[in-house]
Amino acid sequence: MSAAPPQDLVEQALEIATLPCVAWVTEHAEANVRWANNALTTNGEMRSRRLAVTATAEVAGGTAAGTVIQQIAGAEDVAEVVAAAENLARTGRPAEDAAPLVENYAHHDLWDEAPETTSIDVLGELSKGLGVAFESAHAARQLLFGFAEHGVATTYLGSSTGLRRRGVQRTGKLELNAKTADFQSSAWLGRATRDFSDVDVAEAIDELTTRLSWARTKLNLPPGRYETLLPPSAIADLMIYAYWTANARDAEEGRNVFAGGNGTTKIGQRLAELPITLFSDPQYPGLETIPFVDFTSSADDTSWAFDVGLPIDATTWIQDGVLRELIRNRAHAARTGSQPTAPADNLIMDGGGTANLEQMISTTERGLLLTCLWYIRDVDPERLLLTGLTRDGVYLIEDGQVVGAVNNFRFNDSPIELLGRITEIGGAELTLCREWNDYFNRTVMPPIRVPDFNMSTVSQAS
Amino acid sequence: MPQLDDRFLALPLGELSDAALSKAKELGCSHAEVRVERIRQAYRSFRDHALETTADGQVLGLSVRVVHNGVWGFASDITLSTDTAAHLAARAVATAKVSRPLTPASVELAEEDVYADASWVSAYEVDPFEVDEATKTGRILGLNEALLAAPGVTHATAMLGYVHENKYFANLAGTSTFQQRVRLQAQLTAVNVGKHGFATMRTTAPSTGRGWEYLTGTAWDFDAEVAEIPELLAAHVAAPSVEAGLYDLVIHPSNLFLTIHESIGHATELDRALGYEAAYAGTSFATFDQLGKLQYGSDVMNVTGDRLVDHGLATIGFDDEGVAQQRFDIISGGTLVGYQLNRQMAAENGFERSNGCAYGDSPGHIAMQRMPNVSLQPAPDGPSTTELISGVDKGIYIVGDKSWSIDMQRYNFQFTGQQFYKIDKGRLAGQLKDVAYQATTTDFWRSMEAVGNQDTYVLGGAFNCGKGQPGQIAPVSHGCPSALFRQVNVLNTQAEGGQS
DSSP states (O other): OOSSOHHHHHHHHHHHOSSOEEEEEEEEEEEEEEEETTEEEEEEEEEEEEEEEEEEEEETTEEEEEEEEEEOOSGGGHHHHHHHHHHHHHTSOOOTTOOOOOOOOOOOOOTTSOOOOOOGGGGHHHHHHHHHHHHHHHHTTEEEEEEEEEEEEEEEEEETTSOEEEEEEEEEEEEEEEEETTSSOEEEEEEEESSSTTOOHHHHHHHHHHHHHHTTSEEOOOSEEEEEEEOHHHHHHHHHHHHTTOBHHHHHTTOSTTEEETTEESTTOBOOSSOOEEEEOTTOTTOOOOOBOOOSBOTTOOBOTTOTTOBOOOEEEEETTEEOOOBBOHHHHHHHTSOOBOOOSOEEEEOSOOOOHHHHHHTOSEEEEEEEEEEEEEEETTTTEEEEEEEEEEEEEETTEEEEEEOEEEEEEOHHHHHTTOOEEOOOEEEOOSSSTTTOOOEEEOOEEEEEEEEEEEEOOO | OOOOOHHHHTSOHHHHHHHHHHHHHHTTEEEEEEEEEEEEEEEEEEETTEEEEEEEEEEEEEEEEEEETTEEEEEEESOOOHHHHHHHHHHHHHHHHHTGGGOOSOOOOOOOOOOTTEEEEOSOSSOGGGSOHHHHHHHHHHHHHHHHTSTTOOEEEEEEEEEEEEEEEEETTSOEEEEEEEEEEEEEEEEEEETTEEEEEEOOOOOBSOOGGGGGTSSOOHHHHHHHHHHHHHHHHHOOBOOOEEEEEEEOHHHHHHHHIIIIIGGGBHHHHTTTTTTTTOOOSSOGGGTTTOBOSOTTOOEEEESOSTTOTTOOSBOTTSOBOOEEEEEETTEEOOOBOOHHHHHHTTOSSOOSOEEOSSTTSOOEEOOOEEEEOOOTTOOOHHHHHHTOSEEEEEEEEEEEEEOTTSOEEEEEEEEEEEEETTEEEEEEBSEEEEEEHHHHHHTEEEEOOGGGOEEEEEEEEEETTTTEEEEEEEEEOOEEEEEEEEEEGGGOSOOO
16 A cells, blocks of 8 residues: 555545545455355455546536545546546536535544454454364264355545544444255344454354254145244345335436325335334444445445535434335435435334244244245336245244245345334344344344245245 | 457557566466456437446456465556556466465366467457447437327336457466457337336346447347337236236247356356355356256257357356367257356366356456356257247246346256236237246256247347446346247246334
């Protein structure tokens, strides 16, 4: 790495700029280990530094923006990035989402602090634990697969308006998958962690061993609509998809599941009978994330090019079962007389329940218990009908006990329709979603019960 | 023909690799390789009359991968200095040491010839980065506005993406390669909003290993396709909902390429078959013990892998382990005969040589086995699409891809599409909607009665195939003809979902 501190690179970019602009440098360090069949497959330690510049320019008919994001070695690369962004802005077309750059505001960031970092050493204890677990698994004719990753991103953002912000985001995860040697039974767990100090490999292995023991009895079930317990990981994947769809403008234009018709949205409409609340909050303890906009578009396709640096506040999307907010940038908020709602990189769902998954199993007369969902894609965006697969353990519950593992299924169901059919919601807990954890790592979710989850066909995958 | 970019060649590539490789050798590595890559990416999105997103990106960095005492180690950075290169070699050795407890067997690599100072440039004409911005945005916005001006189109969206990739590779054995390739994708979608709700119709132009010429008339007529979209959308909106059941399907390449990708491409990755991806992307029903035995499909099914077809998104001269481009058989006459390999898997599973499928999506990511262009071959004297349709009494003709999902062993899949036409007694009889087809991979491919001729063949593809942890994306193409499948399960998507 170059010796130039990231703060200096931001200042240098702003000094060079001839147009109103925002510049942000992200220092990223990451270490990871991956294993399969009780042995290492890949590992690595990576470092990068990225400079992003969004410049705005007055052009015929309005204001244009251009963004360039580039890995840079040091100060010698800054001018090239600024010039490229300014060129895109000057040669661009007027944007509908144009707004003045975010003005300076008060905050408590530690601008002068150096970037935080990580290294392969963070995974040292985990590696030792896995080495022991591999030997035990081999003796038990089981195979372990998985991935552990720790990353730290420190972002320094400066604007020609005088705004300076610094944010740190720590992201860690462990995914552990145990299979019998014949690959006929499989169990999975995931852990989201900020530093791996709270990860206990032996405890995780015990949990997987219990799950594999449930699978000693194999049962076949046909497709159909089953009472189903969705654990926190599974409901996280479904709610994240709904979050990524919550674009206010699309809803007003009648082209997503939150459309209310005639230019309206479903804000104010009841989506769930139970008092379910879904919110994001960059300050939520244990799920802390960057509290300002450091992206130019969000997963729902809202453009934030003119809003970089905007504070991300806690937002309640669903409150007591009623849709309360959708995602909108400042320009759209101004057009519609509402507030901008930038999405934070976390999601919390709570319904006031206290039961854990074991307690919910014990009160189930007959139903299915899922482990997680996989390969989730939208089939009908009008209803947000999603398809996907169950994975790594579907268990049949009878009279309050798990009686065996059943085949996997392909499901077709809508998370929005599902909200209205939930009959029980348990206590919310920190969880790692399965499908989207490459992109979305910070969730607190409850287990839920639905009477009729739609298992459309059987999957032969084991 | 475009030449290798002088700005990339001006980087101290030889000095960097010398520093890293000599340090690796000094530290006792049996194998070491260096990649220096510069990847330029651009993305533009358009919404109705406006340009919504203008974002360019560049990744430039280097990585060092070693085998030290029989264990892999990897490290990467973005500072292109000889000190950093040597430091990375040491860090790669350090990661190998940390990983020693997890490595019960020493890494072995298949032999490969040495290619010293080899260079390769993909088959494109105009680098999109060299075209002025107003021309590019004006072209796409013009197409979007043509959609918007048509009756029945309430909204229109468009996207344009393009990539310019430079890659330098060197290893201890003496190989050094200099490569460059370009790829481009453009999509436009018309939206109708009405009392029925909303419906969309998207272009089917494939992502391609071409440059800006693709948008000016080479290989695709965007103006003609955009002119057809509004009428197709109107017919889709007015179409009756499909009755669920078994149907014969004639599938156009614009849809079938994605089915090939999911149910053949991923299923014949040897790392999946061996379990390396078991906790993430998944394994494969096509297990290694079935090589040469598994009846994957009908006898008209012939599938190849390659990294050499012109304009293929996975096409490249040398892979990220220094293996030269090849073409190889995966399925012959319906039988599984080959897998996608890298050097380690080749050596450890009895193959003399890798078939060149190693790829890392950036200098910060390790090279892993990734998909080559995997293509279904046409029949030399096969039928036209019209002739395929004429052989169907009750069926559906499917055009364009939309939604896709497949299980973690590549058995059970479900796909939708852009256009669904009812086939009644050998003729098309208007569009249907709410169609999804669902099948088990081997049932589906065994039901393939006929493949079309070369005239029906289209090279489709995608930029964003995901695999691996940390997650990597890879561009890949799939060529295929139109094909006929008998008695495939079709769902009515409106009937799916919850009831209470």
